[in-house]
Amino acid sequence: MIVRKRIAHHAFWQAAFFGIIALGIGLLWWASSEVEYVWRWYRVPQYFIAQMDVEINAEIEGTVKAVEEKGDKVFITVAGAYDKETYAAPAGSARVYEGDFAFPGDPLAVYEVTRPGILLQGLWITLKVSFIAIIFGILLGLFTGLARISDNPCLRWLAITYIEFIRGSPLLVQIYLWYFVFGTIINNLLAKQGIPPISSLWYGVASLAIFAGAYVGEIVRAGIQSIHRGQTEASRSLGMNYVQSMVHVILPQAMRRILPPLAGQFISLIKDSSLLGIIAIRELTKATREVVTTSLQPYELWFVCAILYLVLTFSLSMFVQYLERRTLIS
Amino acid sequence: MIDVRNISKTFEGAEEVKALVDVTTSIEAGDVVVVIGPSGSGKSTFLRCLNKLETADEGGHIYIDGVDVLHPKTDINKVRAEVGMVFQQFNLFPHKTVLQNVTLAQRVVRKRDKGPAREKAMQLLQKVGIHEKANVYPDNLSGGQQQRVAIARALAMDPKVMLFDEPTSALDPEMIGEVLEAMKTLAKEGMTMVVVTHEMGFAREVADRVIFMDHGAIVEEGTPEHFFVNPIHDRTKLFLSQIL
Numbered sequence: 001m002i003v004r005k006r007i008a009h010h011a012f013w014q015a016a017f018f019g020i021i022a023l024g025i026g027l028l029w030w031a032s033s034e035v036e037y038v039w040r041w042y043r044v045p046q047y048f049i050a051q052m053d054v055e056i057n058a059e060i061e062g063t064v065k066a067v068e069e070k071g072d073k074v075f076i077t078v079a080g081a082y083d084k085e086t087y088a089a090p091a092g093s094a095r096v097y098e099g100d101f102a103f104p105g106d107p108l109a110v111y112e113v114t115r116p117g118i119l120l121q122g123l124w125i126t127l128k129v130s131f132i133a134i135i136f137g138i139l140l141g142l143f144t145g146l147a148r149i150s151d152n153p154c155l156r157w158l159a160i161t162y163i164e165f166i167r168g169s170p171l172l173v174q175i176y177l178w179y180f181v182f183g184t185i186i187n188n189l190l191a192k193q194g195i196p197p198i199s200s201l202w203y204g205v206a207s208l209a210i211f212a213g214a215y216v217g218e219i220v221r222a223g224i225q226s227i228h229r230g231q232t233e234a235s236r237s238l239g240m241n242y243v244q245s246m247v248h249v250i251l252p253q254a255m256r257r258i259l260p261p262l263a264g265q266f267i268s269l270i271k272d273s274s275l276l277g278i279i280a281i282r283e284l285t286k287a288t289r290e291v292v293t294t295s296l297q298p299y300e301l302w303f304v305c306a307i308l309y310l311v312l313t314f315s316l317s318m319f320v321q322y323l324e325r326r327t328l329i330s
Numbered sequence: 331m332i333d334v335r336n337i338s339k340t341f342e343g344a345e346e347v348k349a350l351v352d353v354t355t356s357i358e359a360g361d362v363v364v365v366i367g368p369s370g371s372g373k374s375t376f377l378r379c380l381n382k383l384e385t386a387d388e389g390g391h392i393y394i395d396g397v398d399v400l401h402p403k404t405d406i407n408k409v410r411a412e413v414g415m416v417f418q419q420f421n422l423f424p425h426k427t428v429l430q431n432v433t434l435a436q437r438v439v440r441k442r443d444k445g446p447a448r449e450k451a452m453q454l455l456q457k458v459g460i461h462e463k464a465n466v467y468p469d470n471l472s473g474g475q476q477q478r479v480a481i482a483r484a485l486a487m488d489p490k491v492m493l494f495d496e497p498t499s500a501l502d503p504e505m506i507g508e509v510l511e512a513m514k515t516l517a518k519e520g521m522t523m524v525v526v527t528h529e530m531g532f533a534r535e536v537a538d539r540v541i542f543m544d545h546g547a548i549v550e551e552g553t554p555e556h557f558f559v560n561p562i563h564d565r566t567k568l569f570l571s572q573i574l
Contacts, residue, residue, distance in 0.1 A: 233383055234421035234480075238435035238487060239411030248438060252425050 037299060044300050047117040047291050056089050056109040058102040067094050076108045119301075122287025123308055129205055129283060130270045130312070136209035137269065138262075141216020146246070148221045159217060166214035171207070171272055178207040179279040204276040212269045219265065223258035224250060256327050263320035267313045274309075284308055331491060331522050332357040332380065337390035339375055339546075349375040350386070351546040357539075359490075362523045364533040367543035368569060373526045376543065377493050380524065381413045382406050395490055411439050414484030418496040420476040422468040422483070428455065429464040432483045440487065447486075454482040458512045474505030478512050485516075492516065494525040530573060534558055542566050 032039070062080030074094045077086045089109035096108050116124070147159035166174070179200060187197035227250050235245040277286030288305040292298045339350040349372045357363050365373045378384040380392060382399055392399040399409055423431050432451035436442045442450070455461040458478040460471075468476055477497055484492060494513065498506040510532050517523060517536045527533065533540050533554060540557040542550045542565075550557070550566045561567050 228419075228421075230417060230419050230421035231423065234415075234417060234423070235435075236407075237381055237383060237410055237413070237415040238484070239407045239439040240435060241407050244438050248434060249423055253423075 032299060039300060040297055041300055043295060043297055044304055045117075047119040047295075047301075049120070050115045050117040052113050052115055054111055054113050055107045056087050056093075057104075058085075058087075058106045058108050059104055060085055061103050062101075064096045064098055064100045064102060064108075067096065067098055074109065078102050078108070118282075118287050118291055119284070119304065119308070122282055122284040123312075125201075125282060125287075126270070126273050126284040126309075127312065129201065129208065129273050129276060129281065130266075132205050133208035133212060133269055133273070134266050136205070137212030137216050137266070140209060140213030141220055144213055144217025145220025145224060148217055149224060163214045163217055166211055171211050172275055172278070174211055175204065175207045175275055175279060178203045200279045201281050204273075204279060204281045208269055208273060208276075211272070212265060215265050216262065219258055219261045220254070222261075223254035226257050227253050252327070256324065259320055259324050259327070263317050266320075267316060270312050270316065271309060331359040331361070331395060332524070333391075333393040334380070335391040335393075337376075337379055337392060338387045339372075339379055339384060340387055349546050350379065353390075353546075353548055355541065355548060355551065357491075357522065357524060359522050360520045361538045362517045362521075362525065362536050363539050363541060364537040365524065365526045365541045365543060366528070366530070366533060366569075367549075371543045372546035373543045374495055375546075377495050377524060377526050380491075380493060381410050381415060383415075407439070411435075411487055412490045414487060414489035414492040416477070416480050416484055416492070416494045416497045418499050420468075420473070420480045420500070422476055422480055424468055427465050427467055428460065428471070428479050431468065431479060432486050435483070436486050450486055451482070454485050455479070457485075457515070458482050459508070472505060473501045474508045477501065477505075477509045481509075481512055481516070491522045491524065494523065494527065496526050496528070498527065498529055528573070530558075542569065544569070 029039075056076075058078050060078060060080045060083055062078045062084075064076060065079045065084070066075070066077040068075045068077075069091050072091045074089050074091050075086055076089065076094055076096065077084065087108055090111050093109040093111035095110055096102065096106075102108065144159050144162060147155040148163070150156050150159075183198070183200070183203045190197060231249055231253065232245060235249040236242075240248070273283055274285035276283050277289065282290070284305060288301050292301050295301065333356045335354050337350055337353045338348070341347040341349055351372075353372075353376060365376065367373045375384055379386045380394065380399070386392065386400060390400070394409055394413060397409055398404055399406070422428075423434065426434060429448070429451055432454060433444075433447040436447040436450060437444070440447075452461055452464065455464055458481055460475055460478050460482070463471060463475065463479075468479065471479065481497075497513070498509050501509065506529070510529060513523070513525070513532070514536055525532070525537075535554075537554050539551060540554055541548055542557070542561075542563075544565055550561060550563050557566075558570070561570060
């Protein structure tokens with residue numbers, strides 16, 4: 001009897017949860033119709049997968065001499081008074097016949113191609129920037145964390161200075177610094193050597209990685225310091241040097257304690273990458289902003305943008321949980 | 331085998347603590363030396379100075395098998411590889427199985443191949459009577475079992491000297507016997523051992539020499555017979571009367 005009551009009680013609150021979610025969505029829909037917003041979800045997919053017409057245009061003036069289908073291609077030959085050109089296009093896309101006269105710019109063939117849409121491209125850039133920044137952030141953070149607890153005052157002070165500087169200023173300002181100050185200097189120096197400039201994407205990656213590295217350094221330090229001193233003493237007393245002791249004994253144990261806060265840090269990094277739009281990196285947020293200005297469907301698109309970030313961050317946190325389970329011992 | 335000359339150790343801090351004051355002694359190969367004394371008498375610090383887990387103050391010298399431990403150019407890792415150490419808190423590596431605990435340093439420091447390292451480990455685990463638990467993680471072992479694994483782990487390096495830092499102090503009473511038994515076997519085989527302990531029975535039965543320390547200095551040293559039957563110093567008499 002009591003058990004049944006408890007189940008009923010549980011079911012009620014489950015229903016309440018879904019009810020509140022539905023109510024929220026309903027309210028939003030009602031409010032948006034009050035301000036006469038028309039939801040057009042069907043317009044969203046084109047920004048993921050775009051169908052585009054590609055025209056093959058004549059570049060010279062002349063008569064179409066031949067339209068020959070060979071396999072899945074069609075070859076169109078245009079012969080002018082002095083020159084001759086052959087254009088290839090997918091079979092069936094030819095728009096001219098033999099004997100037609102073509103002027104430069106006339107379409108000879110038109111066909112459709114499927115391309116990743118602007119949102120998918122933005123998502124890819126966000127993924128790429130975040131991934132590279134995470135890798136460098138881990139390396140930098142590991143080194144910083146070790147330097148922070150080193151006996152060497154030079155290493156230790158360098159680590160402290162780095163951590164305090166990075167944590168003490170806004171990421172937005174650091175991105176500006178990287179792009180407008182260091183970026184300009186570096187690219188000017190490179191130009192003097194005749195080397196092409198580094199793209200803004202890499203300055204974005206640098207700012208994110210260096211920002212994350214400072215926080216990761218503190219996480220690594222805390223993780224290492226949480227391992228009992230006896231572990232270091234035992235490994236060193238067996239004749240292992242500092243590096244061997246770290247690699248085989250301390251870090252594998254610290255890893256378990258480092259992983260959860262590390263996941264939080266990298267989820268922040270993915271979200272922070274949305275700031276990179278300001279230095280002309282067309283990541284997900286900037287891509288969404290561009291699409292909003294052309295489509296005039298801001299409600300749908302900003303929701304889509306948020307959900308895409310959620311997909312990225314949720315996947316990352318699932319991955320870290322999987323790692324945590326794997327490193328769990330007995 | 332071990333030659334200690336004028337070793338002092340001062341711990342800096344809010345208050346300066348003199349843990350060791352001008353300690354001089356020597357230990358022959360094959361000797362079993364038991365260091366006893368009240369807590370805070372510096373006996374653990376003395377032991378930890380031998381393999382430089384603590385760095386003794388300047389001015390003294392420690393020679394192990396002829397190597398000047400405190401010399402700046404001495405590769406301390408090479409010295410430590412020859413000096414096994416067993417800790418009060420076992421300090422087994424919890425992320426590795428018993429077998430991996432015993433093979434790790436063999437592989438990493440001695441650069442032994444997997445097969446020989448494993449063979450050596452199993453042989454030693456058998457010796458301390460714990461080979462059946464080779465693939466278990468340390469957390470699933472009792473304290474006595476863990477300490478025996480720790481002994482096997484240190485022996486796997488083929489050390490010339492074994493240091494024991496209160497190896498039975500963290501154990502439940504019923505487990506002390508099994509660890510002492512393993513240490514006795516080792517002593518009979520002629521291993522050079524320095525043992526810091528409160529186990530007077532062990533000292534009396536196994537030790538070739540007993541060192542009594544108090545306030546960071548050696549008060550009295552001699553054979554167990556001399557020490558337990560005819561101690562000279564009043565401090566020693568007082569200590570023995572308190573514990574026996």
